Amino acid sequence: MHLSQNEGHHFSLSKFESMLKTNDILFFDSDEFEAIIFHYLEVGKIALAKKAVRLGLEQHPNSIHLLLFKVEIFIFENKLEEADNILNNLHKIEPSNEEIYIQKANILSKKDKHQEAIKMLEIALENTTDAPDVYSLLAMEYMFLEDFENAKNNYMKCLEIDQEDYSALYNIIYCFDVLEEKGESIKYLLSFIELNPYCEVAWHQIGMQYRHLKKYEEALDAFDYAIISDEFFIGAYLEKGKVLEKLKRYKEAIQNYQITLELDDPTAFAFLHIGKCYEKLGVEDLAIHYYKKATHEDPLLDKAWIAITDFHCRKFNFQKALYYINKAIQIDEENILYWKRFSKINKKLNFLEEAEKGLQKSLELGNYELETWITRCDLLINLGEFETAIQSMHQAMEFYPDTAEIEYRLSGLHFSINQGVKGYAHLEKGLQIDQEYVLLMDYVFPNIFNRPSIQKLIAKYKA
Template sequence: MALDANERPSRPLAKFESMLKTDDVYFFDAEDFEDIIHYYLNNGKVSLAKKAIKIGLQQHPDSIELKLLSVEVLVFENKLEVAEQLLDELQVLDGSNEEIYIQRANIYSKKDNHEAAVILLKRALEIADHHMDIYSLLGMEYLFMDNFELAKENFMKCVSIDEQDYSSLYNVIYCFEFMQDYEGAIYYLNDFLERNPYCEVAWHQLGKQYFSKKMFPEALTAFDFAIIADDSFIGAYFEKAKVLEKMGNYNEAIENYETTISLEDPTSHAYLRIGRCHEKLGNDDLAKYYYYHTVHEDPLLDKGWLAITDFYFRKENFEKALYYINKAINIDGENPLYWKKCGKIHVALRNYDEADFAYKQAVDLGNYELDTWLNWADVVLLNKDVDSAVQILLQGLEFYPEEAEIPYKMAGVYLLMANTGKASESLVNALTLNAEKLHLFLEAFPQYAGTEWTKNIISDMKRAPR
């Protein structure tokens, strides 16, 4: 049975490590070697595990368990062919050893043949005395196959065997969440808590499910119970604060965020949330104070730079907003969100050339959001570059062929170019996609709103058979 990472086989391990430092040779039972090797593997000390395997096999050359541990290391190091050869030899010696099937399954999993891995793990289940580790491996294989229902069932079996197996409990809830079955997750967790009323992990997860369903009072209660079960549970305080923030209880939210800071080293995320709460309360100086702390604590957290930039943008202090977004870009010039925000600020400052460049950078870096294309087109129109506006909108249309916003804008741009044929085609397309958004065209291009040309197209569309 594998040791936990924190479990130390003290006497044999101390004796083994003493042996490594001297020229002495000590004899160990095969079981002692197994414990030592498991300890090293669980703590990521692979080279020491390999030394222990080598010495162990010198002292116990017929030990199948030590050879299987050697296979485990070979699989870890992707030496799959050597591992398979050794497994073939071991299968001849002991064909009823479930670990042989488990390691073969690991090899197939490494080769992305998860169906074959599942077959072998099911065979291991038939001959094994202890099933929990195999159920966990099956759950992971089904996750690789995106079969979340079967993955969930196997992780549930792990929890039913050991209700303190929180890793499997998390995986069960992950499967529920991926399938968006929040009701199922809530039922499962409530049932689990009937048997384990002081399990802070389950209360925490239950609170997150309620939060997903916007059942904020229920979420608050769940997080309170998680804190009662463990008053040092930072995650529960943080999630409780998020609920209070959603409910508009900003002062209480701040208290809970501050508790997370008092329990552990401050995090940029806590500073950011406290800053937002203070901004909601109108405490501008405190909001700035915490935003500054956010970017100081983690200069790579884009949410921090965007928060302080947005703070000054909302205050219409565009120069200060530009100062902070430029600082962010100097730290991470590959972040498209920074460039998009930079474009927005330059528009407010009427720096249209700079705004054009910023939006181009945002798109080049992979920001293809609908409003990016629309805002970029608006910028080049302000620069009287109508041809570029058409090209930008055509690119955007490739990403959003079913959205009406781009064709409505294209209709107006083509009219500016006196290309009534293309304009008519675009307006008909936009009306077909969503006639209720016609106001977008009329508001953006009021000079064409009352023309006979526009009225005729709208009238024809209304008369057209559906």
């Protein structure tokens, strides 16, 4: 069904589009219509593909291929019953046509009937002249069923027939990873390499597997072979750079990242990692230079903004750190990592209201870590916002019930606003959960902690 687009097909396309503009009816043979439809489907112009199918069937009403294109469009539009009806009629005419079974499998897959889809594809496999495509479709159905073993085996069959099907190779490695079979993955790749010694993709994947296993020297060898196989393989240079960083060979890592900048358009990722390497080498001016280049190249790369912010924090230059984290927030105000740093930096600068605002924003964005709730509560206590702190701790209890750190804070807060009954209740609850944590009341509420009645209750539980 899928035809190559030679010069004649390009002429047919121009002729067809000219016909649409003038409303003239011109004759095309069925092959020309197939090429036109295939082109429009490939580029996603579904409306034009539908027009071509309609006009094609008006001129060639019995064309099996054009009817199959109509089925394909029906399936795309989720008109599954209409598609199935056409396929049933076509099956009576050409019961050995593989495309009928493939499209039936497509319909069943859309209905989440993956086992039935597999049966259809197995019939298609018996009738096909293009087995790799069918094996790939079978593998995908097994992926839907989360049967990664069978998915892997079918992708392997694709690769046995077409050893340049790198999509199948990537999917095989993905299945190995899901099955947590890294050793088997490497063995498979090495056996593949024996037949394809200059396959840069396979060498690259071997390197990735070794890197995940922290076998860095073996990973370096694999990435070197990938580069020997294809000296323009940017991914291999990037991964080699990351491994060299792990080995603290920062100058060599920089060289590899620099090569990627020469081979293609610069990337924020490369700039960021060059900056990190220079920082490790103590060349701080170049580190900052490349961090800035990373933020300029891709303002949405949060790791770049975090790197430059953390750099200034490590230098205790909190004003500069605040400047950069504010710039980051202006670009992406829904990034939790930015708001957490915004809070910590403002706390260092003793801007407590701003620090509390950062944590409140983190919570609003879904950062429900206990530390976030606790730190915000302590800031509210320092600001004298006892009622708000109580409300915040009650919200925290929904996520962390029976937590001593929360109970003791609620106890101190209620005592602070002269609600003794509630204060004692939360103190007792805290003592029941964890007596050791009661010392944090001495840290957060020293005056309340030293009250005789409080000490008496604590002593009673300890006894």
